[in-house]
Amino acid sequence: MQNTRLVETMVGVFIAAGAAALLMLAMKVSNLNAFSDVEGYEVTAQFENIGGLKVLSPVSVGGVRIGRVSAIDFDQEDYEAVVTMAINPQYDRLPVDTSASIFTSGLLGEQYIGFEPGGEERFLKDGDQITLTQSAMVLEQIIGQFIFSKASEGGGE
Numbered sequence: 001m002q003n004t005r006l007v008e009t010m011v012g013v014f015i016a017a018g019a020a021a022l023l024m025l026a027m028k029v030s031n032l033n034a035f036s037d038v039e040g041y042e043v044t045a046q047f048e049n050i051g052g053l054k055v056l057s058p059v060s061v062g063g064v065r066i067g068r069v070s071a072i073d074f075d076q077e078d079y080e081a082v083v084t085m086a087i088n089p090q091y092d093r094l095p096v097d098t099s100a101s102i103f104t105s106g107l108l109g110e111q112y113i114g115f116e117p118g119g120e121e122r123f124l125k126d127g128d129q130i131t132l133t134q135s136a137m138v139l140e141q142i143i144g145q146f147i148f149s150k151a152s153e154g155g156g157e
Contacts, residue, residue, distance in 0.1 A: 039089060040067065040086050040087050040089045040091075041089065041124075042070060042085065042127065043084075043087060043124050043126075043127075043128050044082055044083065044084050044085070044128075044130070045082075045085070045100045045131075046078065046080040046081065046082050046083075046133060047081050047083060047133050047136070048080055049081070049136050049138060050083060050111075050135070051104075051135075051136030051137070051138055053072065053112075053113070054069065054110075054111075055070065055071060055072060057069045057110065057111060057113065058110075058112040058113070059087065059112065059114075059115065060113070060114055061115045061117065066087055066088055068086055069083055069084070069086075069113065070085060071083075072084075083100075083113070085113065087124075092123060094115065094123055095117050095120035095121075095122070096118070096122045096128065097120045097132065098115050098116065098117050098118050098124060098132070099115070099116045099130065099132035099134070100113050100114070100116075100130045100132070100133050100134070101134035102114075102134070102135060103136075104137075
């Protein structure tokens, strides 16, 4: 009887540990970390097309994640997407002429914002706007342009 209770307890502990491991794996895969609420500063940028960019998408410089997308809004005056990014506080030396582009990880991976630092002496601070931006390349538009260009080449003969 005592041996059965020990086995049942061990099975319960094993199942709880497995569930905790699955939860951590799910958070890691979804690029979500609920336990790291780091204070930093926010900058914004406007893009004509953000493609599939989402809130919590990474912001990186040279492949190193320095922050996350914290909000996405629409500017009804300029008809562009306004992306707000929360930058970790240790990355406080980004020049004000830094450019922001939307990239895709791999062929069909998640979209992220990549910064290309400029050469200014002044640095971005909380509330600044990045003015040099490059929108996302939409795969459907590229394929459509390719097919249209091939059709117009073939039709002229």
